[in-house]
């Protein structure tokens with residue numbers, strides 16, 4: 001193994017320019033992809049925060065009576081990962097409202113009867129995605145006594161649609177750049193292979209196995225992928241550090257917006273993918289050359 | 292000619308023909324070479340000497356006939372066993388086939404690396420063989436900086452380093468003056484004395500005639516014309 005690594009390193013050194021271009025191209029693709037990932041990770045967290053960690057309000061119909069309570073609670077509890085159910089009676093709700101909008105108490109006092117419905121406020125446990133909450137809300141709606149369910153679907157939903165569109169664009173861009181990176185790596189391996197045609201021929205003639213012949217190319221491809229990935233992330237990190245220190249300071253006075261760098265899992269994933277890319281590019285071109 | 296039955300035959304050819312685009316490069320060759328024999332294959336340029344060597348290590352497949360190497364039928368060798376067959380041969384190619392950008396040392400070591408030998412052994416063995424071909428002082432040189440004779444000696448060192456049982460040398464003295472040719476032949480002879488079978492192809496018979504003892508197989512137009520013992 002160390003023999004192959006040594007060989008691959010020698011070859012990278014001999015074809016310095018070609019290899020640097022390859023590593024740089026891979027790192028650019030990784031950079032583009034990880035910029036998107038950085039954006040999605042942060043946007044996802046912000047959306048989650050804005051969604052109040054999965055708070056769902058259930059409004060009940062007028063014909064609700066207190067003796068329906070235990071059964072209803074059980075049913076709701078059975079529908080999802082619920083951390084807390086708080087019953088808010090229409091009277092309580094009115095009291096709250098009165099406290100909240102003191103200045104308009106005249107209007108409230110003129111009310112003949114309480115227009116507010118009885119309600120449950122539900123906090124969901126281990127809330128992970130809006131889709132989950134959406135599914136939960138859908139099931140709640142099917143209960144007869146439930147009038148309406150609210151979980152901030154209105155504007156958040158619209159925002160999410162834009163976000164999804166953005167995500168699709170991001171995926172398309174990433175795929176495109178991955179293809180470019182793949183093409184470049186496989187091309188580099190091809191060039192490396194042709195530049196070592198004699199060596200390959202000689203190795204075959206002196207009794208080297210195909211595995212022995214191919215291994216240095218794979219090591220080279222994998223190293224290129226790995227270093228390309230690391231370089232891309234380093235560029236991203238430097239850019240992140242430069243921008244975020246300025247940005248957070250400027251923005252923090254307006255909104256709570258803390259941009260975090262990619263999570264360790266994502267970083268590992270990115271490096272894994274770019275290493276795989278190097279391997280796969282090598283696999284493709286060797287498969288084509290050594291039919 | 293070759294009527295007596297040999298006991299330790301290591302290379303046998305049965306009605307072997309090789310055609311390139313319908314033209315015979317080898318035609319109906321029958322040959323029985325015994326373990327430890329020294330064979331000179333001579334003949335004019337284009338006679339088929341290189342082709343004869345190439346079909347032995349499967350650089351080319353025969354068009355007709357069969358070849359047995361140490362009892363193995365070459366027609367039956369799978370691509371995964373091919374490397375094992377080739378490790379039995381030490382080859383000196385007519386065009387050397389040294390790897391550019393790799394040092395003399397690396398060019399020789401590659402045989403042992405391919406065979407999966409241990410680094411310690413490789414280092415010792417390569418330097419030892421380079422000494423016998425008098426190339427140890429140029430171990431770090433690149434092939435393109437060597438003279439023709441020096442390149443040839445590296446090629447011979449590479450053929451010997453794996454301690455193969457058969458040496459196939461195609462014009463190993465091709466580009467050499469008499470003195471260097473002598474040196475190259477001497478190192479091959481030295482190795483031959485340890486029991487290896489040697490086949491040397493040359494169109495320059497007179498250079499070797501007096502230097503070696505063995506069997507001279509003369510071919511013309513792809514056919515064996517004459518077999519003679521050299522003393």
Ligand SMILES: Nc1ncnc2c1ncn2[C@@H]1O[C@H](COP(=O)(O)OP(=O)(O)OP(=O)(O)O)[C@@H](O)[C@H]1O
Nearest residue numbers: 311315316335336337338339340341342343385494
């Ligand atoms: N790859 C090939 N394709 C087509 N014809 C070939 C090929 N290799 C050899 N030949 C032909 O086969 C014949 C024998 O060639 P070979 O190289 O065996 O001759 P040789 O005896 O080694 O000659 P020399 O002394 O010049 O090396 C020649 O006519 C040559 O043109």
Ligand SMILES: [Mg+2]
Nearest residue numbers: 340341385461
């Ligand atoms: Mg020839």
